Amino acid sequence: MNKLQVGIIGASGYGGAELLRLLLNHNQVEIAGINSRSYIGKPICELYPGFQEISDLVFVDEDAVIAASDLIFASLPHGISEPIAKKCADANKCFIDLGADFRLHDEADYQAWYNVPFKEKALHEQAVYGLSEIYPEQIKQAKIIGNPGCYPTSIGLALYPLMTTNYAFDEHVIIDAKSGVTGAGKELSEGSHFPNVNEAFHPYKVANHRHTPEIEQTLTEMHKQKVQITFVPHLLPISRGIISTIYVKMNEAINFDDLYQHYVDTYKNHTFVRVLENGKCANLKYVQYSNYCDISLHYDTRTHTLVLVSAIDNMVKGAAGQAIQNMNLMYGFAEDEGLKLIPPSF
């Protein structure tokens, strides 16, 4: 059978290179082309030596990638993907955006947090938010996917079972999250410079991060009532991983065992979400390099506060892995094809 031809635009960046690493192990696809602006004509292994003797792909221009592919992934800074999505739509090709261009439904939110308007308004009406476990039916029908942000993935999956129960809780949720430095992409900056990150640990964009409206959009849709968050990300001095600690004040005492069981039941048929045994705590060590999201539940009986801890690899479940999971749903491949990645043990 002919394999699906896939292309990667922005393959010189971390998200694009991670897509390539995973797609090369996918049995149903062939890489039709990879693109970068800065490395046209150069082989991938010149930039990332790990691909030596594995891939001889050479960077080509964007139009060549689109022409050769049935499905195009883009992993670019926000604000650049919409015209590429338009070219793909005009050529009747599918498009998965790892950036933020197609995540927010409300243009006013996008304008407020990203300082640009929607460029291709009609495409936004077709685009589906690709949180794989929550919107599989819409994803199967989609031709344009806005792949969720890394923090919103860890938080949306952790809160979904609660948002769909009848437990009464304070709809102002506090979220304290930590990310490894690959979350900032490959561009060098003062903030990601080794001496500034090593042996350091600090919050950033306190209660003012661009993922705030995306998380609120998802939680409000799930809960069918407005949910607000105070979201504080932190920079961890490690390469990969996100851990989100989420505090929800319950309006009254709850039966924690029942809620825990509801989480287990919600995700029992979802390979990539692991609800940890009661009493265990999620740890990003055990999700790194994998597409798993580990969730642990804790309950402070004194203050009736539910504490959820959610861990993912930002580059895999938070970006390239979830994008491939969405492709698998769109094309009817096994959901875990290309994603059977076992996390490290130590």
Ligand SMILES: NC(=O)C1=CN([C@@H]2O[C@H](COP(=O)(O)OP(=O)(O)OC[C@H]3O[C@@H](n4cnc5c(N)ncnc54)[C@H](OP(=O)(O)O)[C@@H]3O)[C@@H](O)[C@H]2O)C=CC1
């Ligand atoms: N890193 C992460 O954990 C996650 C990242 N994302 C999102 O994925 C997208 C890519 O992130 P990441 O891979 O980390 O970023 P990188 O900075 O590592 O890579 C960015 C890529 O975009 C290309 N690029 C940069 N500027 C332009 C431009 N003006 N026009 C065209 N191409 C350009 C670069 O290619 P070149 O300069 O070679 O042309 C490079 O390939 C972002 O939107 C990010 O928010 C999503 C989830 C998680």
Ligand SMILES: CC(=O)N[C@@H](CCC(=O)OP(=O)(O)O)C(=O)O
């Ligand atoms: C550590 C770090 O800088 N993290 C990035 C995470 C966001 C990201 O990478 O992009 P997405 O919106 O596509 O998920 C940040 O805070 O902007």
